[in-house]
Structure formats: C-alpha cells, structure tokens
Amino acid sequence: xxxxxxxxxxxxxxxxxxxxxxxxxxxxxxxxxxxxxxxxxxxxxxxxxxxxxxxxxxxxxxxxxxxxxxxxxxxxxxxxxxxxxxxxx
Numbered sequence: 001x002x003x004x005x006x007x008x009x010x011x012x013x014x015x016x017x018x019x020x021x022x023x024x025x026x027x028x029x030x031x032x033x034x035x036x037x038x039x040x041x042x043x044x045x046x047x048x049x050x051x052x053x054x055x056x057x058x059x060x061x062x063x064x065x066x067x068x069x070x071x072x073x074x075x076x077x078x079x080x081x082x083x084x085x086x087x088x089x
Contacts, residue, residue, distance in 0.1 A: 006032065009072070010039050016046040017072030020053055023079065031060055031077050046073040053077070 006028040008020040020035055022028035038052045050066060050073055057064035057077045068074035 008032075008035065008039065010049070011072075012045060012049070014045050018046055018049045018053070019072050019074045021067070021074065021076045023076060027062060027077055027079065031057060031062055034060065035077070046071070049073070050075060 006022050006025065008018075010018045010020075012018065018039070020039070022031065034056045035053055038056050039049065042049055042052045053075055054064040061080055063078050063080045065076045065078065066073065067076050
C-alpha cells in the first residue's frame with residue numbers, strides 16, 4: 001500500500017504507529033479533521049488509536065477497516081457499505 005498525500009502516518013510514544021488511509025478525496029475531506037483531532041488528543045497505543053479512529057468514522061457514517069495489524073497498524077476509512085437486504089418477506 002503506497003501512501004498518498006491525504007494519508008496520515010502517526011508515530012506513537014510507545015514506538016508503535018498508525019497509518020490512516022482514505023478511500024478517496026471526498027472521504028478525506030469529510031473525515032480528515034476529526035481523525036486528526038482524535039490522533040492528536042488521543043492517548044494510548046495502536047489498539048486504542050484504532051478504536052478511536054473507528055468510532056470517529058462510524059460517527060460520521062463511514063466505515064473503518066483494519067488493513068494491517070503489523071506495525072504500523074493500517075486503517076482504511078471508506079463510505080459505509082450498503083445495508084444487506086433482509087430475506088424476510
């Protein structure tokens with residue numbers, strides 16, 4: 001996965017890291033500032049940051065997928081998938 005100019009690469013105090021990638025420019029525009037805010041003000045390790053970023057994404061109606069759990073943790077924020085239609089009739 002190659003980084004783009006909208007991706008965020010954070011090195012944590014404990015030596016870990018988190019890379020936040022956005023599926024496209026409109027998602028980066030919607031989620032960029034709130035994600036940056038949580039990364040700046042958040043506390044903890046990679047798992048804590050992963051959960052915080054996922055909560056921000058979900059709060060914005062977006063989906064956060066963990067792409068890699070090796071260091072650094074790589075997260076992809078994308079539009080939420082459409083709901084699965086019910087099979088009930």
